[in-house]
Amino acid sequence: MVYLIASNSYHVRLEEITKIFKSLDDVEVIDYNDTNLVEIVHLCSYTSLFDDHKKILVKNCSFLDAKSKDDIEILEKYIENPNPLTEVIFLFNDKVDERKKVIKLLKDKNAFIYIKPLGYKDINAKLIAKAKSEGYKLSESNASYITFASLSNYDIAIMQLEKVMLYYNEACEIKKIDLENLVSQSLDDNNFKFVDAVIKRDVKSAMQLIKDFKLFKIEPIVLISLLAREYRLMLFAKYLQDKGYSNSDIAKKLGLLDWQLDKTINNSYHYVSKDLEDKLLELLDLDYKLKSNNMDKYLALELFVLAL
Numbered sequence: 001m002v003y004l005i006a007s008n009s010y011h012v013r014l015e016e017i018t019k020i021f022k023s024l025d026d027v028e029v030i031d032y033n034d035t036n037l038v039e040i041v042h043l044c045s046y047t048s049l050f051d052d053h054k055k056i057l058v059k060n061c062s063f064l065d066a067k068s069k070d071d072i073e074i075l076e077k078y079i080e081n082p083n084p085l086t087e088v089i090f091l092f093n094d095k096v097d098e099r100k101k102v103i104k105l106l107k108d109k110n111a112f113i114y115i116k117p118l119g120y121k122d123i124n125a126k127l128i129a130k131a132k133s134e135g136y137k138l139s140e141s142n143a144s145y146i147t148f149a150s151l152s153n154y155d156i157a158i159m160q161l162e163k164v165m166l167y168y169n170e171a172c173e174i175k176k177i178d179l180e181n182l183v184s185q186s187l188d189d190n191n192f193k194f195v196d197a198v199i200k201r202d203v204k205s206a207m208q209l210i211k212d213f214k215l216f217k218i219e220p221i222v223l224i225s226l227l228a229r230e231y232r233l234m235l236f237a238k239y240l241q242d243k244g245y246s247n248s249d250i251a252k253k254l255g256l257l258d259w260q261l262d263k264t265i266n267n268s269y270h271y272v273s274k275d276l277e278d279k280l281l282e283l284l285d286l287d288y289k290l291k292s293n294n295m296d297k298y299l300a301l302e303l304f305v306l307a308l
Contacts, residue, residue, distance in 0.1 A: 002044075002079050004106050006064070006092040007115040008217070009154045013091055016113050017057065020089060027055045032062060037070065041078045044086045056088040064090070066097035067294065079105045118154045123147045126154065127161055135171030142176055149183045153217070191218070195226050198305060199234075199267050206305045210298060220297040221290055228283045234268035235276040237261070 005016045021027060030040060040058060063070035079102065082088075095114065096103055106112035118126070124143040131138035138161070146164075150156035160183045164174060167182055190209055197206040213223065233254055240250045251261040268276075286304060290297050 001084075001087050001111065002082050002106065002109075003087075003089045003111045003113065004061075004064070004092065004096070004103070005089060005113045005115075006094065006096045008094050008117055009115070011155050011158045012115045012118070013093075016115065017089060017091075020087065021055050021057075027057050030056065030058045032058055032060045037063065037072060037075050040088075041074050044078060044088050045083050047083060047085055052085070054086045054088075056086060057091065058088065059091045061090045061092050064092045064096045064100070064102075072100075072102055076102050076105060079109070118152075120144075120147055120152050123150075123152060123154050123157055127157055130158065130161060131165070131174065134165055136165055136168070137173040139174075142174055142179055145176065145179050146183055155217070191223065191226055194223060195230050198227055198308065199230055200270075201308045203305055203308055206308075207302065210302055210305065214298050220301040221287065223301065224283050224287050224290070228280060228287075230264075230267075231276050231279045231283070233264050234271060235273060235280070237264050238268050238271075238273055238276070241265070 003020055005013050007013050007016070018024065028043075030043075032040075040056075044054070044056060062068055063072050063075075095116075098104075098107075103112055124140060124147055127143040127146055128138050128140070131143075146157050146160050150160055164179060164182050167178065168174070190212060194206055194209040194213070196202075197209065212218075213220070233256070236254055237250055240253060245253070247258075247261060247265070250256075251258060254261065254264075256264065282304065286300060289295060290300060
């Protein structure tokens with residue numbers, strides 16, 4: 001049997017995998033980036049002398065992307081006549097192009113599973129169910145606290161819950177005070193830490209934060225926007241200072257609180273206006289490339305940081 005699971009959440013994909021593969025023992029995991037469909041189909045078709053049942057998991061299936069030019073006819077033919085001794089699951093990390101013939105074939109066989117991004121209430125319900133399955137009691141309000149602190153990202157929320165359960169290490173009711181101490185605050189904190197690290201040219205800290213962003217799937221374009229805003233504020237603050245404006249007038253014009261303006265001005269002392277203009281142009285160019293090309297977004301952001 002051939003299955004396709006598509007979701008932007010790692011944990012959602014894992015949950016669906018375990019519904020098909022009752023056990024993850026003896027599953028052969030293949031990265032599509034390291035092979036091709038011809039080799040995968042041959043592996044699925046192959047039957048040993050002992051008629052062994054095979055379980056195969058193929059991740060990073062970029063051939064399902066709408067822009068992919070990969071020839072997938074060999075897979076379409078295999079789906080119509082699969083090896084009964086092989087169960088293979090193809091994984092895609094986003095929504096697929098449902099106009100593709102291969103998707104229509106899988107739909108006809110009820111083997112296409114697409115899980116839309118989970119909403120706030122859906123994540124709460126899953127957290128409560130997960131806690132219950134492990135013997136813990138998690139209230140609706142406490143589930144909401146975890147979801148909010150995780151920016152409504154299900155993968156982050158599950159990891160936060162697992163951290164809390166590991167802390168207790170025995171079935172019990174999860175308390176709000178412990179959540180406040182254990183659950184990380186909104187990842188917005190890390191966004192601003194990243195901006196601060198870049199502005200201060202702290203390459204090591206910025207690169208470490210990019211690794212976290214990659215893990216939690218924080219969009220680099222959001223970070224580029226935050227950086228551009230900070231460089232722009234510093235440039236405007238310099239310009240207005242040179243024109244003789246008072247700090248209170250500058251704060252009003254830029255829409256900043258006093259402490260925000262103080263921080264912006266202090267940061268601006270490390271740059272001349274030309275540097276800030278150049279950085280804004282670099283970020284504008286980077287934003288354009290990321291939106292118009294297929295380049296790796298995280299790699300592009302890392303290259304920007306390394307050039308600081």
